[in-house]
Amino acid sequence: MDLSVDYVGLKLKNxxxxxxxxxxxxGAMMKKALDAGFAAVVTETIVxxxxxxxxxxxxxxxxxxxxxxxxxxxxxEEWESEIAQVKEAGGIVIANILAHTPSEMSxxxxxxxxxxxxxxxxxxxxxxxxxxxxxxxxPDRMYGLAxxxxxxxxxxxxxxxxxxxxxxxxxxxxxxRSGASAISAIDTVRSIIGVDLETGRALLPTYxxxxxxxxRPIGLAAVATIAQTVDIQVSGIGxxxxxxxxxxxxxxxxxxVQLLTAIVLHGYSVVPSILEGMKRWMARQGHxxxxxxxxxxxxxxxxxxxxRMEPYTARVTAHCAAQHCDACVxxxxxxxxxxxxxxxxxxxxxxxxxxxxxxxxxEKCFMLEWGP
Amino acid sequence: MxxxxxxxxxxxxxxxxxxxxxxxxxxxxxxxxxxxxxxxAELGFSPNGTARSLALNKTSIVALIIPDILNPVxxxxxxxxxxxVHRRGYSLLLCNTESDAVKENEYLAAxxxxxxxxxxxxxxxxxxxxxxxxxxxxxxxxxIGRKRNDTWASSVYTDFELGGFMATRHLIEQGFKRIGIIxxxxxxxxxxxxxxxxxxxxxxxGLPLDPDLVSPGDCEIEGGYLGAKKLLNAASxxxxxxxxxxxxxxxxxxxxxxxxxxxxxxxxxxxxxxIRMSALVDPKLTTISYPAHRIGTIAARLLFDMxxxxxxLSEREEIYIQPELKxxxxxxxxxxxxxxxx
Numbered sequence: 001m002d003l004s005v006d007y008v009g010l011k012l013k014n015x016x017x018x019x020x021x022x023x024x025x026x027g028a029m030m031k032k033a034l035d036a037g038f039a040a041v042v043t044e045t046i047v048x049x050x051x052x053x054x055x056x057x058x059x060x061x062x063x064x065x066x067x068x069x070x071x072x073x074x075x076x077e078e079w080e081s082e083i084a085q086v087k088e089a090g091g092i093v094i095a096n097i098l099a100h101t102p103s104e105m106s107x108x109x110x111x112x113x114x115x116x117x118x119x120x121x122x123x124x125x126x127x128x129x130x131x132x133x134x135x136x137x138x139p140d141r142m143y144g145l146a147x148x149x150x151x152x153x154x155x156x157x158x159x160x161x162x163x164x165x166x167x168x169x170x171x172x173x174x175x176x177r178s179g180a181s182a183i184s185a186i187d188t189v190r191s192i193i194g195v196d197l198e199t200g201r202a203l204l205p206t207y208x209x210x211x212x213x214x215x216r217p218i219g220l221a222a223v224a225t226i227a228q229t230v231d232i233q234v235s236g237i238g239x240x241x242x243x244x245x246x247x248x249x250x251x252x253x254x255x256x257v258q259l260l261t262a263i264v265l266h267g268y269s270v271v272p273s274i275l276e277g278m279k280r281w282m283a284r285q286g287h288x289x290x291x292x293x294x295x296x297x298x299x300x301x302x303x304x305x306x307x308r309m310e311p312y313t314a315r316v317t318a319h320c321a322a323q324h325c326d327a328c329v330x331x332x333x334x335x336x337x338x339x340x341x342x343x344x345x346x347x348x349x350x351x352x353x354x355x356x357x358x359x360x361x362x363e364k365c366f367m368l369e370w371g372p
Numbered sequence: 373m374x375x376x377x378x379x380x381x382x383x384x385x386x387x388x389x390x391x392x393x394x395x396x397x398x399x400x401x402x403x404x405x406x407x408x409x410x411x412x413a414e415l416g417f418s419p420n421g422t423a424r425s426l427a428l429n430k431t432s433i434v435a436l437i438i439p440d441i442l443n444p445v446x447x448x449x450x451x452x453x454x455x456x457v458h459r460r461g462y463s464l465l466l467c468n469t470e471s472d473a474v475k476e477n478e479y480l481a482a483x484x485x486x487x488x489x490x491x492x493x494x495x496x497x498x499x500x501x502x503x504x505x506x507x508x509x510x511x512x513x514x515x516i517g518r519k520r521n522d523t524w525a526s527s528v529y530t531d532f533e534l535g536g537f538m539a540t541r542h543l544i545e546q547g548f549k550r551i552g553i554i555x556x557x558x559x560x561x562x563x564x565x566x567x568x569x570x571x572x573x574x575x576x577x578g579l580p581l582d583p584d585l586v587s588p589g590d591c592e593i594e595g596g597y598l599g600a601k602k603l604l605n606a607a608s609x610x611x612x613x614x615x616x617x618x619x620x621x622x623x624x625x626x627x628x629x630x631x632x633x634x635x636x637x638x639x640x641x642x643x644x645x646x647i648r649m650s651a652l653v654d655p656k657l658t659t660i661s662y663p664a665h666r667i668g669t670i671a672a673r674l675l676f677d678m679x680x681x682x683x684x685l686s687e688r689e690e691i692y693i694q695p696e697l698k699x700x701x702x703x704x705x706x707x708x709x710x711x712x713x714x
Contacts, residue, residue: 027399048673049452049666076673077459084388085399103691104670111673116386 001279002289005039007233007256008119008156008181010092012039014275015250015290019237019258020044020096020123020160025072027085030093036268037275040092042258045071045123046079047098048108059193059203064212064239065261066193068204070129071098076108080115087116094158096123100135102148113153120155122146125162125187127209137165139174146178156181158235161226163218164190169229176230184235184258185222189215211261213239220252227253227298241270243277250290251297312353312368314346320365328357328366374415383411432462434490434512434675435483437476439560441468443591443619444647445664449494449516452668460676462489471560473497484509490675492516495562500524512678514671518562519692526674526689528667532562535660535695536569536616539642542658542697543612544577546704548640551579552610554589554599554620563591566616566644585610589620596623604631604639611639612703618643618650621657625702636704646698656700667693 003014018024018033018041030041050073057069074082079095086093095117099105109120122145124135136142142159150157159175161168163186175183188209195202219238226234236249237258246257262270287293314336328337328344336350337357344365346357357366380387385408392400393408400408411417436453438446450466457464465488469475476497483491484505490512498506503524506513513525518532543551553570556563567586574581587602589595596615603610604627613628615621621643628639635641635655643650643659650657674689699705 048670049663075455075459075669077456080388081392081399084386084392088385088389088401088404100696101692101694103689104693107670107673107689107691115388 001282003275003278005255005290007040007235008158010040010118010156012092012256014039014278015246015254015256016271016274017042017094017235017256017258018263019260020121021260022069023260023263026074027082030082030086031089031091032268033263033271034086034089034091036263037271039256040094040118041086042094042096042121043072043079043083043117044074045096045098045126046074046076046108046112047071048076048104050075051129054205057204057208060265061194061203062210063214064210065264066191066204066208066210067188068128068206068208070126071123076111079112083112083115083117092118094119094121096121096160098123098126099145102144105145106148106152109149109153109155109157113155117155119158119181120149120153121158121160121184122149123160123187125160125164127162127164127188127190128207136160136162136171139170142171143174143178146175146180150179158182158184160187160237161185161222162187163215163222163238168222168225172226172229176232180232182233182235182255183226183230184237185226186215186219186238189218211238212265213241213245213262215239216245216248220248223249223254224252224298224301227295228301240274241266243274243281246274247278247281247293248297250294253295253298255294310353311371312355313348313351313371314353314355314357314366315369316344316346316365317367318363318365320344320361320363322363325362327360327362331356331360374417376417379408379411379415379417382415383408430489430679431487433465433488434462434492434672434679435465435467435479435488437467437469437479437491437493437496439469439471439495440591441466443617444649445617445645445662446494448647448664449668449671452665452670453492453672454668455665456669456672456676469496471495471497471557477502480506483511487511489679490514492671492675495560510682512675514675514678516667516671518565519690524688526678528671528674528691528693530662530667530693530695532565532695533569533572535644535662536566536614537573538569538695538697539566539614539644539660540570540573541577542699542705543614543640543642543703544573544579546612546640548610548612548704549579550582550585550608550610550612552585552587552603552606552613554587554596554603554613554615554624556589556591556616556620558588560591563616570614584608589616591617591620593619593623593626596620597627598623600624600627601631604628604633612641613639614642614644616644618645618647618657618659621659621702622649622653625653625657635702640704641702643702650698651700655702658700658703658705659698661696661698663693 005012005015018038020042024030024041025044033041059066095112097108157180188211191210193203216239223236233255235256236254240246240259241262249257334352336347380390467479492514494516515527519529555567584606587599589599615624643657646659646661650659
C-alpha cells in the first residue's frame with residue numbers, strides 16, 4: 001500500500017499535512033505533529049511585525065471552532081531556529097507567510113528560504129484583521145503577490161485561498177498564471193460563533209474564522225472548483241476528522257489534505273487513525289496508490305443545466321425495526337412516507353423523488369427507483 | 373580566531389544550529405551537540421561580542437536619523453528598528469534633524485569619522501553623493517520614506533501621493549465638493565507628495581483647485597490648529613478638511629470644536645499616519661495608515677542584510693508598503709462599513 005504523494009516537488013510519505021495555526025507555532029510543536037504521522041507541517045503565519053493576540057480568542061461550539069487569533073508571535077528572526085529544529089529532525093516545513101505588497105512578500109519569502117523552508121504558502125486569506133475584502137479576493141492583487149514571490153525564490157509557492165470570495169475560479173486562474181505550484185483551500189470561514197443570551201453579548205468580540213467538521217462541505221466545493229479550473233495541485237483543508245473525510249477531498253482532486261481543528265478537539269491520535277483507515281479502505285477497494293482515485297469524483301459533477309429530469313421515486317426496501325424513530329415520516333416534506341400499523345410505505349402519487357429519506361433513515365430502509 | 377560560519381561549515385550544520393548550541397542547547401540532538409562542541413574546541417571559537425567586533429572591525433552600533441522626535445510616527449519607527457537591533461546584540465544611536473540639512477550633515481559627518489556599522493535615515497535629505505560617501509566607508513545605509521529613483525541604498529518606502537489621493541477621494545466619495553487641505557512644509561518632499569495626491573483626486577473628480585482651500589501647516593499640532601482656523605475663516609469655508617498628518621488633524625479638531633462646529637456633521641476631517649492617538653481622540657480620526665513600527669522592523673532587517681553581505685550595489689533592496697485608508701468617525705462616513713469589518 002502506497003500513500004506517498006509528490007506534492008509541489010516534495011516527496012511526502014502520505015498526504016496529511018499539519019495546517020498553519022497555533023499547533024505549528026514553533027519547532028517543538030511542529031516536531032510533535034511530524035511524530036504523530038503528518039508528512040509535512042505548515043508554520044503558523046510568519047509576518048514582519050508581530051501583533052499581539054487578543055484574549056480570549058477561541059470558542060468551541062456550533063459543530064466547530066471560532067477563532068479571532070492572528071499570526072505568529074515569533075519574530076521573523078526567531079523563525080530561523082524554529083525551522084532549523086524541524087529540518088534537523090528530517091521534517092518537511094512549508095512556511096506560511098503574509099505581507100501586503102509584492103516586495104514585502106518576496107522579502108519574507110527569501111528570508112524563510114534561507115532558513116531552510118521547503119516551500120512557501122501565502123497566508124493571504126484570514127477572515128479577520130484584514131477587513132471584509134481579504135487580500136485574496138482581488139485577482140490582480142493576488143496575482144501581483146504570488147508572481148513576485150515565485151520570482152523571488154527557488155522554492156515552490158502555494159497560495160492559500162479564502163472561501164469568503166465570490167469567484168474562486170477567477171482567483172485560481174490568477175494564481176496559476178503567476179507561476180505558483182499549488183493552491184490550498186480553504187482558510188477559515190467568516191463567522192460569529194454564537195451569542196450569550198444571558199449577557200446579550202457575542203461570544204467573541206469581533207467577526208472571526210470558523211473551522212471544524214461543519215465547514216467541510218464548503219471546503220469540498222472550493223477544492224472541486226479549483227481542481228476543475230486549473231491544472232496546478234490542490235491541498236484540501238476544512239473539517240477533516242477521519243479517513244473518509246480525507247478521501248473525499250482526494251476524490252475531488254486534492255493531492256494533499258491539511259488539518260488542525262480535529263487535532264485540537266480530538267488529539268494527535270486522529271493522524272494515525274486516518275492513515276490506517278485510508279490503507280484499510282484502499283486495500284478493500286483494491287487500490288495500490290492514491291493516484292488511482294485522485295479526482296475520480298470530479299467526473300460525477302455537472303453544471304446545473306446539464307442535469308436531466310429523471311422520474312425517481314422512493315421505495316421502502318426492508319421492514320424497519322426502529323419503530324420509535326419515525327425520522328422518515330417527520331422529514332418527508334411531501335407527506336409521502338406513511339406509517340400504518342408499524343409498516344412504513346411510500347405513497348408514489350405524492351413522492352416528489354427528493355431523496356431525503358434515503359440519507360435520513362438510520363436503518364437504510366429506503367432507496368430511489370426509476371419510474372413511478 | 374574561528375567564526376561561527378567556519379564552525380558551522382566544518383561541522384556540516386547550519387549557523388542557526390551552532391548558535392543554538394550556545395543559547396538553547398536543549399533543542400539540539402545530543403549527538404549533534406557533542407559533534408559541534410568538538411569542532412568548537414578544535415577551532416577555538418568563542419561567541420564573545422567584544423572579541424568578535426575587534427576581529428571583524430565592527431562596532432555593533434547602528435544609527436537612526438529621524439526628522440522630528442516629537443511626531444509619534446518617528447518614535448514608533450525607532451521602536452521597530454530597536455526591536456530588531458537589540459535582538460542582534462547591537463546598540464542604537466538616535467538623531468533628530470528637524471528636517472534641517474545642516475543638522476543631518478553634521479550627524480552623518482560624525483558617523484563617518486567615528487564609525488557605525490549602518491545608518492537608517494527616515495525622510496532624509498541626503499543626496500546620491502552623500503550616499504556614496506557613507507557606502508564608500510563600508511557603512512550600510514537604508515532609507516525610509518518616499519520612493520527614490522536615484523539611490524545606491526536599500527529602502528522601505530510608501531507612496532505619499534497615493535495616500536493623499538486616497539484621503540481626498542474618500543471625502544469626495546462622501547459627497548463633499550469643497551475640500552480644504554492643511555499641507556506640510558513645502559521643503560519636505562513627502563508632504564509635497566500628499567498635496568499632489570490631493571490635487572489629482574480633485575482634478576480626476578472634475579472639482580476646481582481653489583488656492584483659498586490650501587492652508588500651509590508645519591506638521592505639528594499648532595500648525596494644524598492655525599491651518600484649520602484659516603480655512604474656517606475663508607469667505608466660503610470648506611465642509612471637509614484633509615490634514616497631511618495626524619498631529620495637524622488633531623490641532624484642526626481643536627480649531628473646529630473651538631469655532632462651535634461639530635465633526636463630522638459640520639466639518640469632516642481626514643488625517644495621515646494612523647498614529648495611536650488617532651484612535652483615541654474624539655471623534656476617532658479617519659486616516660491613512662502608515663505602519664511605522666513595521667516599517668522600522670523591515671528597515672532594520674534590510675540594514676543587517678547589508679551589514680552581513682556588504683554594501684555592493686547588487687544587494688540593495690526596495691520594499692514597498694501600501695498606504696491604506698482607515699475609516700473611523702471623523703469623516704461623515706455614515707455606514708462606517710470598513711471600521712466595522714476591519
